[in-house]
Amino acid sequence: MSADVELGMKLLRAALGGSVTRNVASRVELAERIVFDAFDEAGGHYIVKVDSDWRRISDEVDAMRYVRTVVPAPEFVAADETSLAYRYVDGTPLTEVNDADAWRNAGETLAKLHALPADCPEEHRLNWGAHFLGGALEETTRIGSLLTETQRQRFVDYFTGGLAGLQLDVCVSLHGDCQAEHVIIDAAGGVAALLDFADFGCGDALVDLCALTAWHPHQLNAVLDGYQPSAQLLARVDRYRHAYWARRHLGVARWRAEQNLPYHDALNAALKFATPDPS
Known part of the structure; x- marks a missing residue:
């Protein structure tokens, strides 16, 4: 099943009880997922997601309702098994903001999200190191022919050594895809708002911290200043951040290639971080 724009329009019309128009250009347009802007008769602005996988819709609805108790998230409007609609949040994506205070505020907000009780089995925490390493090694296989054999072995050796000894003292609630584009900054x-909670889950706070700063490593100190990490988390940041950045970029490169999107920048970033002493 592919995503169908009309399913989302039907949902929003039913929720608002009136006519709805949409932008011709979509924000995201993939075979299985479409995200677009829609407007009601009074000029109200909404974001509508249509997804062929009902689980992603259900997971995001549940997560949005949960996190709004402690962090700014869009106002939920309606959802069914195919679509989700929420009110548009005015602001600028953090990717376009260089001000350290904004990044510091993002770190503070992320800390509040991570403080939410996490429904995380104890074995998930105990097995985190093996789980994360296994996922990193799986990425080197899934990305397939995009890597030369030399590059693939470079990643395998780097992840095997770079993630050695990784352990968690605590599992936290994770955004799951906390790229800077999903953080909206207001004029002050x-x-x-934080956007896109389809991958909400639990695990190491470093997953979100490194996703947030993957393309902006120079902002990590500002983020940590706002986050105020524990001594244990700060030690993991110091020791493992480059491996987490490398895995993040490698996963993005693989996903973009699967969607027939340009992937070379992400792959080159992964290769840059997958060195003993990345500059």
Whole structure:
């Protein structure tokens, strides 16, 4: 089943009880997922997601309702088994903001999200190191022919050594795809909203911290200043951040290649971080 725009329009019309128009250009347009802007008769602005996988819709709805108790998230409007609609949040994606205070505020907001009780089995925490390493090694296989054999072995050796000894003291609630584009900054430099909770879950806080700063490693100190990490987390940041950045970029490169999107920048970034002393 492919995503169908009309399913989302039907959902929003039913929720609002009136006519709805949409932008011709979509924000995201993949075979299985479409995200677009829609407007009601009074000029109200909405974001509509249509997904062929009902589990992604269900997971995001549940996560949005949960996290809004402690962090700014879009106002939920309606959802069914195919679509999700929420009110548009005005602001600027953090990717376009260089101000350190905005990044500091993003770190503070992320800490509040991570403080939410996490429904995480104890074995998930105990097995995190093996789980994360296994996922990193799986990426080197899934990305297939995009890597030369020399590059693939470079990643295998780097992840095997770079993630050695990884352990968690605590599992936290994770955004799961906390790229800077999913953090909306208001005119005062505060966080107006966190977006896109389809991958909400639990695990190492470093997953979100490194996703947030993957393309902006120079902002990590500002993020940590706002986050105020524990001594244990700060030690993991110091020791493992490059491996987490490398895995993040490698996964993005693989996903973009699967969607027939340009992937070379992400792959080159992964290769850059997968060195003993990345500059």
